[in-house]
Amino acid sequence: MASKDGSHSIQEACAHVxxxxxxxxRKLAAKDFEGALCIYAEALRDxxxxxxxxxxxxxxxxxxxxxxxxxxxxxxMKQKRWLEAIDRCHAALRYDPSHSKSSWRGASCAVExxxxxxxxxxxxxxxxxxxxxxxxxxxxxxxxxxSDGDGYGAADYADGGSDDEIHPASWHLPACTxxxxxxxxxxxxxxxx
Numbered sequence: 361m362a363s364k365d366g367s368h369s370i371q372e373a374c375a376h377v378x379x380x381x382x383x384x385x386r387k388l389a390a391k392d393f394e395g396a397l398c399i400y401a402e403a404l405r406d407x408x409x410x411x412x413x414x415x416x417x418x419x420x421x422x423x424x425x426x427x428x429x430x431x432x433x434x435x436x437m438k439q440k441r442w443l444e445a446i447d448r449c450h451a452a453l454r455y456d457p458s459h460s461k462s463s464w465r466g467a468s469c470a471v472e473x474x475x476x477x478x479x480x481x482x483x484x485x486x487x488x489x490x491x492x493x494x495x496x497x498x499x500x501x502x503x504x505x506x507s508d509g510d511g512y513g514a515a516d517y518a519d520g521g522s523d524d525e526i527h528p529a530s531w532h533l534p535a536c537t538x539x540x541x542x543x544x545x546x547x548x549x550x551x552x553x
Contacts, residue, residue: 373410374424377403381428384435393435400432426456433465442469449482458489460496467499480506 380403387396407428410421429452436445449466452459463486470479483500486493 370410373406374421377407377410377424377428380406381424381431384428384431388431388435388438391438393438396435397432400428400435404428404432422455423459426452426459426462428452429455430459430462430465433462433469437465437469440472442472445469446473446475446478453485457485460486460490460493463487463489464493464495464499467496467503471503476503477506479503 380399384396384399384403387393387399404425407421407425411418411425429448433445433448433452436442436448446466446469449462449469452462453466456462463482466482467479467486470476470482480500480503483496483503486496487500490496
């Protein structure tokens with residue numbers, strides 16, 4: 361399995377990461393969301409070495425990274441961890457701006473926390489890449505116009521963006537969401553218990 365220099369071949373490494381992704385998908389289907397997240401995180405760690413410049417087919421590795429981040433977002437959505445899911449969708453789109461599932465998931469999560477302009481930006485990014493996607497067309501039509509002010513537009517996501525371009529901390533959250541962040545993780549439990 362190792363080459364002469366002791367490293368795994370690109371194909372073997374991709375096959376290993378793909379198997380981890382499939383294991384994570386089975387956990388997700390079985391509603392073991394935390395288990396799925398752990399497996400997706402392991403796969404992303406293993407994939408990091410393949411994302412170094414000059415290693416392998418960058419496009420297939422990036423597509424695999426996008427799928428892993430998007431699947432992580434799905435597991436987070438099932439747990440109503442909307443902001444973390446938005447972050448994973450953004451990460452997926454950095455690797456593959458045409459990943460329409462990530463655009464739809466990001467927009468849906470942003471709607472859940474009242475981030476209207478962010479939802480529109482995700483939806484418009486998806487439509488720039490895939491203008492005939494029925495789910496994105498429907499979601500975008502239900503979102504209506506951009507609000508006035510410093511919202512985010514599709515240009516913020518058009519090339520996948522970077523962590524320096526989008527600052528989630530500057531997104532305005534509804535008061536109820538800010539309050540929920542201070543609530544115990546489980547009823548009767550405080551953080552650290």
